[in-house]
Amino acid sequence: MDPYELIMKKRDGKELTDEELKHIVHAFTDEELPDYQMSAFLMTVWFNGLNSRERATLTREMVETGLTLSYDESHGTLVDKHSTGGVGDGVSLPLVPLVASFDVQIPMMSGRGLGHTGGTLDKLESIPGFQVEYDQEGINRALDEVGALIMGQTGEVAPADRKMYALRDVTATVDSVDLIAGSIMSKKIAEGMDSLVLDVKTGAGAFMKEYDKSVELARAMVEIGTELGKNMSALITDMNQPLGFAVGNAIEMEQAIDILKGEGPADLTELVSRLAGEMLVMGDRADSAEDGYRKAHDRLTSGGAVDKLREIIEFQSGDPTVVDDYSLFESTEHETVVESSESGYVQSLNAFEVGMASKSLGAGRETMEDELDYGAGVVLEQKVGDRVEEGQPLARLLYNSPHDPGEARDRVSDAFEIGAEKPERRPLVYSSMDESGEVTELEVPRPTDQAVTA
Numbered sequence: 001m002d003p004y005e006l007i008m009k010k011r012d013g014k015e016l017t018d019e020e021l022k023h024i025v026h027a028f029t030d031e032e033l034p035d036y037q038m039s040a041f042l043m044t045v046w047f048n049g050l051n052s053r054e055r056a057t058l059t060r061e062m063v064e065t066g067l068t069l070s071y072d073e074s075h076g077t078l079v080d081k082h083s084t085g086g087v088g089d090g091v092s093l094p095l096v097p098l099v100a101s102f103d104v105q106i107p108m109m110s111g112r113g114l115g116h117t118g119g120t121l122d123k124l125e126s127i128p129g130f131q132v133e134y135d136q137e138g139i140n141r142a143l144d145e146v147g148a149l150i151m152g153q154t155g156e157v158a159p160a161d162r163k164m165y166a167l168r169d170v171t172a173t174v175d176s177v178d179l180i181a182g183s184i185m186s187k188k189i190a191e192g193m194d195s196l197v198l199d200v201k202t203g204a205g206a207f208m209k210e211y212d213k214s215v216e217l218a219r220a221m222v223e224i225g226t227e228l229g230k231n232m233s234a235l236i237t238d239m240n241q242p243l244g245f246a247v248g249n250a251i252e253m254e255q256a257i258d259i260l261k262g263e264g265p266a267d268l269t270e271l272v273s274r275l276a277g278e279m280l281v282m283g284d285r286a287d288s289a290e291d292g293y294r295k296a297h298d299r300l301t302s303g304g305a306v307d308k309l310r311e312i313i314e315f316q317s318g319d320p321t322v323v324d325d326y327s328l329f330e331s332t333e334h335e336t337v338v339e340s341s342e343s344g345y346v347q348s349l350n351a352f353e354v355g356m357a358s359k360s361l362g363a364g365r366e367t368m369e370d371e372l373d374y375g376a377g378v379v380l381e382q383k384v385g386d387r388v389e390e391g392q393p394l395a396r397l398l399y400n401s402p403h404d405p406g407e408a409r410d411r412v413s414d415a416f417e418i419g420a421e422k423p424e425r426r427p428l429v430y431s432s433m434d435e436s437g438e439v440t441e442l443e444v445p446r447p448t449d450q451a452v453t454a
Ligand code: URA
Pocket: 165, 174, 179, 180, 181, 183, 184
């Protein structure tokens, strides 16, 4: 096939056949198609888009370029969740043990943080000894013995995605719904799960800032999954302000343990329960999302899933006594308080700025090679809707030398907008999407009784 012809076809807004898409993906991965032609192809997709068949084919072929995990019949339905990334989004940390405590099996492959968003693996690695590298045999053993594990990418999963993402990053083609959906779903499909719940974030701290774009991304991913034989659903959730109170690694892990003890922030507890509700339906442990939500929420608030976390930590070579003794986590030498310069109500709290502040304190990385300071981060003392007086703490910054808190102090201060009127409560969950892509408005409000601090 002549790549020139295929690029021209897509440039002119025509559909590509399965064979043509297969050729492009494999030739590029095998280094037979040069970067300049792939860049041109990616740009034609950015402008002209893909239809749902093309998206599914592109994704399937990306999966085919690498290792795929597979499981025999002895395993039950394998369920997973994927979040499009946010700030303070430590959802997976309590969600996996919670759902696994209902005997639903979860082989979750997670990533590391980059830019303003944190990564589940980084947060878990703040537990002394915690290991995230497993091969197929290790994953099978985890599912048999514990029912769940959270791991890094095993071997080379979807190498086409890694190569394509590197090109997208330098050719202004990252923000294409078709390409984002294919990229995310290729890695999830390679993981071998049967059912997947998507947590698609929307707002200032999310990949997609606008609600309609978030719905479009959710639909593209749901369609790809359904086309490739997976059971799919999605929630569109708020990422204007950070979730919970902690933005960092060890402090988010501590907060996750609090949630499992029934003592966590109300917003994260609610979101974890909603996502768990969807997963319990998929794992045949609930009749409806509402039924699953009730079961999950009851177990979470009664502390009934904390032992499952101990089991997971122990299996993954970590020290399970952290669950009862947070002093085993790394802490920091310094703490700086950011005070409010005025009195009033918190109108908004920009999640992106808080994420960047946490990164500047050493909790995040600029490039994949950067080392993390596990103890560093931002602890929020106020959230949207809270009343503050001038001089009252808005947040605490945790850091070690040689990090300078100056940038974080400015960013956190700017992130808080204070005004005279009490703002209206925003939803925590805007809507859900079923496997046919149909959207149901939910408008689950963000709880205000955030009584428990990290
Ligand atoms: N995350 C991914 O894995 N891929 C994208 O393209 C964007 C976000």
